[in-house]
Amino acid sequence: xxxxxxxxxxxxxxxxxxxxxxxxxxxxxxxxxxxxxxxxxxxxxxxxxxxxxxxxxxxxxxxxxxxxxxxxxxxxxxxxxxxxxxxxxxxxxxxxxxxxxxxxxxxxxxxxxxxxxxxxxxxxxxxxxxxxxxxxxxxxxxxxxxxxxxxxxxxxxx
Numbered sequence: 729x730x731x732x733x734x735x736x737x738x739x740x741x742x743x744x745x746x747x748x749x750x751x752x753x754x755x756x757x758x759x760x761x762x763x764x765x766x767x768x769x770x771x772x773x774x775x776x777x778x779x780x781x782x783x784x785x786x787x788x789x790x791x792x793x794x795x796x797x798x799x800x801x802x803x804x805x806x807x808x809x810x811x812x813x814x815x816x817x818x819x820x821x822x823x824x825x826x827x828x829x830x831x832x833x834x835x836x837x838x839x840x841x842x843x844x845x846x847x848x849x850x851x852x853x854x855x856x857x858x859x860x861x862x863x864x865x866x867x868x869x870x871x872x873x874x875x876x877x878x879x880x881x882x883x884x885x886x
Contacts (some may be wrong), residue, residue, distance in 0.1 A: 739803060740793030749791055753784045753820075754841025757831035761834050780801055781824065788844060789817055796851060804854040809847045816843035 820840035827833040
């Protein structure tokens, strides 16, 4: 019976997509104030529209929730990446709703996007036990082995 490698796991694909969209979100938010005046001239004015920002946030949230929940349930049972992702999403949404067009908004949104990308990276890193899990080890055995590597779990009994 052939087993898939860690690079083929669905959780890792969700996290890779999460890194890509979160980083794109961070770049969009950081760069928009610098290029907003040029966008209409080159026909890309829609990138400055509010609906584009909310669309990026919705895509980031959807990919993040699916990626983090599936990795938690199927692989590592670590809450750290999920908490970091939830905090980053809270920062992004809170900033969009409260800071408006202030000087702090682009920085806070970029930090939120990069933190979300970092949470996905941590998820990938913690899924190293996936190969053991696919080879027949239980999730609890994988959690135990990742704790021995210095991971921090939810404290679930094995």
